[in-house]
Amino acid sequence: MISDRSHVTQMIIAAKVAKGIKWSQVAEAVGMSKEWTTAGCLGQMTFDKVQAETIGKLFDLSDEAVAWLQIVPYKGSLPTAVPTDPLIYRWYELVNVYGTTIKELIHEEFGDGIMSAIDFSMDIQREPDPKGDRVNVVLSGKFLPYKSY
Amino acid sequence: MISDRSHVTQMIIAAKVAKGIKWSQVAEAVGMSKEWTTAGCLGQMTFDKVQAETIGKLFDLSDEAVAWLQIVPYKGSLPTAVPTDPLIYRWYELVNVYGTTIKELIHEEFGDGIMSAIDFSMDIQREPDPKGDRVNVVLSGKFLPYKSY
Amino acid sequence: MISDRSHVTQMIIAAKVAKGIKWSQVAEAVGMSKEWTTAGCLGQMTFDKVQAETIGKLFDLSDEAVAWLQIVPYKGSLPTAVPTDPLIYRWYELVNVYGTTIKELIHEEFGDGIMSAIDFSMDIQREPDPKGDRVNVVLSGKFLPYKSY
Amino acid sequence: MISDRSHVTQMIIAAKVAKGIKWSQVAEAVGMSKEWTTAGCLGQMTFDKVQAETIGKLFDLSDEAVAWLQIVPYKGSLPTAVPTDPLIYRWYELVNVYGTTIKELIHEEFGDGIMSAIDFSMDIQREPDPKGDRVNVVLSGKFLPYKSY
Amino acid sequence: MISDRSHVTQMIIAAKVAKGIKWSQVAEAVGMSKEWTTAGCLGQMTFDKVQAETIGKLFDLSDEAVAWLQIVPYKGSLPTAVPTDPLIYRWYELVNVYGTTIKELIHEEFGDGIMSAIDFSMDIQREPDPKGDRVNVVLSGKFLPYKSY
Amino acid sequence: MISDRSHVTQMIIAAKVAKGIKWSQVAEAVGMSKEWTTAGCLGQMTFDKVQAETIGKLFDLSDEAVAWLQIVPYKGSLPTAVPTDPLIYRWYELVNVYGTTIKELIHEEFGDGIMSAIDFSMDIQREPDPKGDRVNVVLSGKFLPYKSY
Amino acid sequence: MISDRSHVTQMIIAAKVAKGIKWSQVAEAVGMSKEWTTAGCLGQMTFDKVQAETIGKLFDLSDEAVAWLQIVPYKGSLPTAVPTDPLIYRWYELVNVYGTTIKELIHEEFGDGIMSAIDFSMDIQREPDPKGDRVNVVLSGKFLPYKSY
Amino acid sequence: MISDRSHVTQMIIAAKVAKGIKWSQVAEAVGMSKEWTTAGCLGQMTFDKVQAETIGKLFDLSDEAVAWLQIVPYKGSLPTAVPTDPLIYRWYELVNVYGTTIKELIHEEFGDGIMSAIDFSMDIQREPDPKGDRVNVVLSGKFLPYKSY
Amino acid sequence: MISDRSHVTQMIIAAKVAKGIKWSQVAEAVGMSKEWTTAGCLGQMTFDKVQAETIGKLFDLSDEAVAWLQIVPYKGSLPTAVPTDPLIYRWYELVNVYGTTIKELIHEEFGDGIMSAIDFSMDIQREPDPKGDRVNVVLSGKFLPYKSY
Amino acid sequence: MISDRSHVTQMIIAAKVAKGIKWSQVAEAVGMSKEWTTAGCLGQMTFDKVQAETIGKLFDLSDEAVAWLQIVPYKGSLPTAVPTDPLIYRWYELVNVYGTTIKELIHEEFGDGIMSAIDFSMDIQREPDPKGDRVNVVLSGKFLPYKSY
Known part of the structure; x- marks a missing residue:
């Protein structure tokens, strides 16, 4: 069961x-x-x-x-609020170090709202580089403006 | 002072x-x-x-x-471990929902190691879309293989 | 300043x-x-x-x-992750007690996705009732389906 | 057993x-x-x-x-204090972003007290909308004034 | 100000x-x-x-x-989730040690519901005792049955 | 075993x-x-x-x-530091809202010390009330003065 | 003030x-x-x-x-639940490593109850030792048996 | 296994x-x-x-x-950072209430350093007392001065 | 499985x-x-x-x-964020006590960046010493300068 | 003051x-x-x-x-239990990833005990390397065996 x-x-x-x-x-x-x-x-x-x-x-x-x-799952893939795995932590670190920067720049371009994590796609590719290959990640999320009412 | x-x-x-x-x-x-x-x-x-x-x-x-x-700062821009701001939270949510996926796909392509958050750059752009403009973010980080010794 | x-x-x-x-x-x-x-x-x-x-x-x-x-603020109005104020706590309790119910019923009706907290409005009214007036709250949020790609 | x-x-x-x-x-x-x-x-x-x-x-x-x-259960349906599931998190976000607003407006209308989460009902409906259907939720809780003694 | x-x-x-x-x-x-x-x-x-x-x-x-x-305050009088002061901690300990007991006995007597902390009064008195005076506390809270709908 | x-x-x-x-x-x-x-x-x-x-x-x-x-148990009956069950939470709320009040009044009557949670008894009774029956709880704990030495 | x-x-x-x-x-x-x-x-x-x-x-x-x-203070002298100072941490470590041992031995000798931290005294002395002087601490707390009723 | x-x-x-x-x-x-x-x-x-x-x-x-x-164990005997058991909590309370006092007095006598929790012994005895027997605990730990280099 | x-x-x-x-x-x-x-x-x-x-x-x-x-594991070997085991805690304590020192000195020598924990090796040896043998640990990590772009 | x-x-x-x-x-x-x-x-x-x-x-x-x-300070240099600064975090990561390894190897060589963080010294040097200079850190701590008694 x-x-x-x-x-x-x-x-x-x-x-x-x-x-x-x-x-x-x-x-x-x-x-x-x-x-x-x-x-x-x-x-x-x-x-x-x-x-x-x-x-x-x-x-x-x-x-x-x-x-x-085929059933919608209870989401969240990490066992702790701050991830311990070094690869995943680096992403958490990006949010921690660049979080306010991302916020400022999206607001400067779009105004108040968010970048959707639902109407969202991600593409991970290897980018060859003579100094050592790079991981290239493209994130694309619809901008959703805050509704005023 | x-x-x-x-x-x-x-x-x-x-x-x-x-x-x-x-x-x-x-x-x-x-x-x-x-x-x-x-x-x-x-x-x-x-x-x-x-x-x-x-x-x-x-x-x-x-x-x-x-x-x-000109002094190296003590980094970390967020006041709480789980960010409360909706825009920044969406990024935390990406790490939470997609964290193990990112880990699996980078390891499948590169083996054991991490995507650097230090030798790293980010580019945030508006992507016009008739269904609503999108935020397009490109992340580029050097792959660093785990050293065995 | x-x-x-x-x-x-x-x-x-x-x-x-x-x-x-x-x-x-x-x-x-x-x-x-x-x-x-x-x-x-x-x-x-x-x-x-x-x-x-x-x-x-x-x-x-x-x-x-x-x-x-006129500047987009860093959002989040509560001083603790679990609110101590009894009125606000009751709302947190609703999320805690009814959270999985809300999730099940929205997914049953709409499929995988979320109820937006951005394209969202709220209306709070007094509802007269002989057994004691009630607080009536209407929440309206756009359904956003998870994108598959 | x-x-x-x-x-x-x-x-x-x-x-x-x-x-x-x-x-x-x-x-x-x-x-x-x-x-x-x-x-x-x-x-x-x-x-x-x-x-x-x-x-x-x-x-x-x-x-x-x-x-x-038929036995009264130990209540609380969520595995973490801050929910990780995006749909449920949006409700937590509402409490976080709108918590003090809800508090102010209920107190402005009713004075000191709470909106009951016990003498309470909830109704979740689909609201058709040409710009994308909406989730419509009506919450109704008895107002309970703080007793002074 | x-x-x-x-x-x-x-x-x-x-x-x-x-x-x-x-x-x-x-x-x-x-x-x-x-x-x-x-x-x-x-x-x-x-x-x-x-x-x-x-x-x-x-x-x-x-x-x-x-x-x-004359303004309804944001309530909660303690600086930490688990109180450090020994007198207040003893009360937290009562909730921790007797919490499930209180729950069982109130449900056995009243069914599903809660003892209100809003329609509530408290009386603290000294109870003389030859083996050492006692603190006598009477708590009185209205029973609120869970609404089914 | x-x-x-x-x-x-x-x-x-x-x-x-x-x-x-x-x-x-x-x-x-x-x-x-x-x-x-x-x-x-x-x-x-x-x-x-x-x-x-x-x-x-x-x-x-x-x-x-x-x-x-017949063996002294490791005590503590709750699964989380802040209880999620609404009935037990109301008691935690009492400690949170009234904690400093209880402390002040016991000290005003008895001086520095605590109300024992060990030399302690509790009595829970139904108190009939035309406006809705009440839960009546009597707590009795020995006052223990802080020793100075 | x-x-x-x-x-x-x-x-x-x-x-x-x-x-x-x-x-x-x-x-x-x-x-x-x-x-x-x-x-x-x-x-x-x-x-x-x-x-x-x-x-x-x-x-x-x-x-x-x-x-x-001359006013009873709100007690608790440490800024974090787990102390960071090495000297104080060693005491926290004692509670962590020896906590269940202390519990077992006091219960074996006295039955169910606690060692009071209120009717309590402490004496800290230097104990000369050719292999390096020692800190000698004597703790004396009244045993308080759990009341059954 | x-x-x-x-x-x-x-x-x-x-x-x-x-x-x-x-x-x-x-x-x-x-x-x-x-x-x-x-x-x-x-x-x-x-x-x-x-x-x-x-x-x-x-x-x-x-x-x-x-x-x-015969294998060195992973140490730590308590299930939570702040112990819930009343007997063990009293020891945690001692660290919390007396922690800075212990620190001050050991430093006043010995200078900067710690009382070892490794080169350490403990002795728990019943101390008969007409007002109620006491638990007498003697802790002996080597003083370890901080090395300067 | x-x-x-x-x-x-x-x-x-x-x-x-x-x-x-x-x-x-x-x-x-x-x-x-x-x-x-x-x-x-x-x-x-x-x-x-x-x-x-x-x-x-x-x-x-x-x-x-x-x-x-042969599969890249989810890393992190400790059951709690602050380790309870005394040997491992001493290392956490080093990070806590010396963390800002290490940061200052590496930045003074190398500028902004980190010491890699990936391109990293460690060597643990016994160092005989008449006053008591010592644990000698050599850590070697590549310096990674922060990229500016 | x-x-x-x-x-x-x-x-x-x-x-x-x-x-x-x-x-x-x-x-x-x-x-x-x-x-x-x-x-x-x-x-x-x-x-x-x-x-x-x-x-x-x-x-x-x-x-x-x-x-x-000249007064012994209350030690601990970091504002959070898990450090947010990337350089200091890498050290926390070492403790997290290598913590049990360090424990095993020190116990294998020395038996039960700890590496002192008090009778301790640290030396940080630049190690030139054609593939990129390295940070070389030597940690030396006295081994302290657990006392049995």
């Missing part, structure tokens, strides 16, 4: 290591970007029936698990 | 509002990107002598304040 | 008590709802030039303070 | 996904609102004998589980 | 020590219980005009401070 | 729901007050041999569990 | 450094142990009139400050 | 209750003080081979558990 | 105690330093295929566990 | 920036290492009379400030 999406996430992760599947292969099979697909497999997004069944086959999931993939 | 960079940040913010200066104007005067310049004015980066004096003139800062702009 | 919107909020609160002004009077003068106007006076919303000057006159604010009212 | 209402909540959630039941169907069977019924199924409210047995049949619960549904 | 009730509380406390006034004297002058009056002077309750002026005279408060006493 | 009193508490709670026993019946069987007996059953007090065996019979506990009832 | 005992503590500390007074000299003048006297000067104990005046003379305190020394 | 010393601690505690063994008996068998022996059994100290085998026999532990007793 | 690297870490630790293997032996077999090898075995580093198989043989791990050793 | 060492630290920092003094110059004047001297100037160590007067002259401190430099 599965009572929590995180159980399905654990099944996927265990099967992924055991079978040596890559996230980019999963994304290709699902027909979506590798960023969105991975987030979904890690329990943060909701798949439709066809996508869920594709993933179920790739990872040998039960019907019950495939049903859970 | 100034004993803390945050005092200089407050002076700059107060002068900016009083004088109606834009961050992009400061960046142009300093000759650097608006992202790095704003982060520096908000107390997160270190200016060289010429840059500090330019900023000092723009904001009518004292010599002591200009000296402080 | 004002380096923080919270100083302006304190000036407004102090003047409000000293002069005995009501929030509904401020709202009427500004020409907006009492909910949005109060939130703005308490440092959570951004006023335009005319609105800010109206408020400045009502509360005898300096030009510098009026300029600050 | 069940020693905690949360086990019953997990059984209900697991059965709901496995059987594809909707909360509105549960509410109809129980004869109460969908908001209160869902909160009860998620472990926040107490059912009477008939209601509990109805729910037991819908979800194939054991007699012991049905007995637990 | 007073922008916060806590300033008035500090004035009252300072004047109380300087003048050697007792809380029971304040209560007598105000004509209310010593428990409610003290809570009000410590910034937790709202006084009416006559009460506020009486207190203003006793403690030589300014007109502005007297106006503040 | 039982290595923790909380396991015994879970057994008692599970058996209580399954068998429909009331705390007042347990108290009568044990021959102590319902407050102390319930606190003991919930893992906060230590029973003597006879009491433990009585409870063991009522709830069909193993000998090992009965032995654990 | 003094509204808080901590101001008096700061005055005493500042005067102590400026005048080069030792705590043992203060204790001798007051006629109490150096442990209790120091705790009182650091804002944790209440002095009687004669003691307070003696201390007032030693440290050149104002009459208002001397009055404050 | 045992992967954590805390499992061995749980086995010892369970066996101790089941067999009715006293800590003083364990200490006698091991030939060390009851304080050190109990701390070791509770997972805070490291036993040598002979000691571990003695304890293994007393509590019927497996060879694997006996091996674990 | 293994869904988390921490399970593999527990298997290694359990096997290490059961078999009496030393970390230096593991390091020798793997052909890397004892510091890096131990960190890897404790779930902080990623092994290549040959290294993982060597470790798998030493500790009798399953193929699935060996596969997990 | 100075009531806290941190005021003296602020004076030193302000004067250092205003006068452009280097920590290595201070160390040379004091005749101690740059690491210990800087820690002392930043409020973590205690200077003797001659050292304090030297520092007082360098930074134009008052006699009262110089007296404070």
